[in-house]
Amino acid sequence: GESVGLHLPTLSVQEGDNSIINCAYSNSASDYFIWYKQESGKGPQFIIDIRSNMDKRQGQRVTVLLNKTVKHLSLQIAATQPGDSAVYFCAENTSGNTPLVFGKGTRLSVIA
Amino acid sequence: GAVVSQHPSWVICKSGTSVKIECRSLDFQATTMFWYRQFPKQSLMLMATSNEGSKATYEQGVEKDKFLINHASLTLSTLTVTSAHPEDSSFYICSAGPGASTDTQYFGPGTRLTVL
Numbered sequence: 373g374e375s376v377g378l379h380l381p382t383l384s385v386q387e388g389d390n391s392i393i394n395c396a397y398s399n400s401a402s403d404y405f406i407w408y409k410q411e412s413g414k415g416p417q418f419i420i421d422i423r424s425n426m427d428k429r430q431g432q433r434v435t436v437l438l439n440k441t442v443k444h445l446s447l448q449i450a451a452t453q454p455g456d457s458a459v460y461f462c463a464e465n466t467s468g469n470t471p472l473v474f475g476k477g478t479r480l481s482v483i484a
Numbered sequence: 485g486a487v488v489s490q491h492p493s494w495v496i497c498k499s500g501t502s503v504k505i506e507c508r509s510l511d512f513q514a515t516t517m518f519w520y521r522q523f524p525k526q527s528l529m530l531m532a533t534s535n536e537g538s539k540a541t542y543e544q545g546v547e548k549d550k551f552l553i554n555h556a557s558l559t560l561s562t563l564t565v566t567s568a569h570p571e572d573s574s575f576y577i578c579s580a581g582p583g584a585s586t587d588t589q590y591f592g593p594g595t596r597l598t599v600l
Contacts, residue, residue, distance in 0.1 A: 404587040415490075415577050415591035416528070461527060465587065471518055472579070472589055474527045 384481045391449040393478045395462035398443060402464040406472065407436060407447045411458045419447070419460075449480075457482045487511055488580050490592035497568055498600055505563045505595045507534075507578030513558035514580035518589065519551075522575040534561040534578075568599040 385391045397405070403424040408416035420431045422438050422445075429436050435448040445462050459479050463472040487510040497503050507517055515536045520528040532553055533541040540553035552564040561580075565572055575596055579589040 406588065408591070413575075413594070413596070415488075415594040416579075418588065418590060421588055470587075471530050471533055472528075473530075476527050 381476065382479045382481070384483060385452050387452060387454060387482050387484050389452055391447075391452045391456070391480060393447045393449075393460050393462075393480065395445040395447075395475050396443060397445060397462070397464050397475075399464065399473070400443070401466055402473075404465055405436070405438060405445050406463045407434075407445075408461045408463060409456075409458045410461060410477070416461060452480075452482050454482045454484055456480060486582055486588075486590045488578065488590050488592040490576075490578060490595050492595060493593060494596040494598075496598045496600065499569050500567055502564055502566045503568055503597060505565070505576055505578075505597075507561045507563070507580070507592055509559045509580045509582075512580075512582035514561075514582065515558060517555060517561040517578055517580040519553065519561075519563050520577045520579065522577060522594075528577060531563075536561075565597065568597070570599045573597055573599045 406421040407419040409419050410416045420434050420436045422429045422436045427438050433450045437446045459477045461477045462475040465472050489508045489510055491506045495503055517534040519531045521531050522528045530543050531546045534553045534555040536555045536558055542548045550566055555561040575594050577591055577594040579591045581589045
């Protein structure tokens with residue numbers, strides 16, 4: 373079946389460096405994408421979203437890039453901090469309050 | 485805004501008992517809420533879609549008689565794990581979005597269920 377997946381299951385970065393977390397999706401009908409951050413024992417926390425009519429969106433220290441041609445989504449975190457250590461999930465759905473389909477997750481470890 | 489709460493945050497129960505988990509949207513109304521289950525080091529798995537005033541929609545493989553969902557108001561959905569067994573031990577998380585056709589969903593803090 374169609375699913376959202378990730379290229380890298382783990383990522384270790386030095387504090388202050390930029391982080392890039394990748395995600396591949398296969399449902400061509402998906403038109404809305406979200407990145408979530410999940411810390412141990414907590415629920416997913418919304419980070420940033422992007423719609424299919426955009427290819428880039430920036431937030432505070434984070435940027436999401438969407439390449440619909442190759443069905444690829446990425447999350448860039450600038451100046452990574454120890455507090456960014458968590459598991460990051462990409463998720464996608466079609467518009468209209470439909471269930472999210474989650475990727476497998478990438479664990480980001482920040483080395484101080 | 486868009487805060488979702490869950491209660492309890494953790495629960496330990498004996499095998500065979502039932503456990504109720506509440507999911508509340510604190511500052512918005514949600515006609516639809518979603519229930520997920522997450523096992524250690526795994527991603528979230530959708531269990532069911534909770535619809536206010538109507539029956540929940542369950543994903544394939546999820547027993548509706550075991551996981552009872554009630555969405556009696558626009559701010560509250562409950563998940564009851566009936567006759568819980570150790571294999572039901574998991575992290576249960578709900579999500580909701582403001583409005584009837586929103587895409588963005590916000591998650592509760594989760595409920596850790598341990599069945600002895």
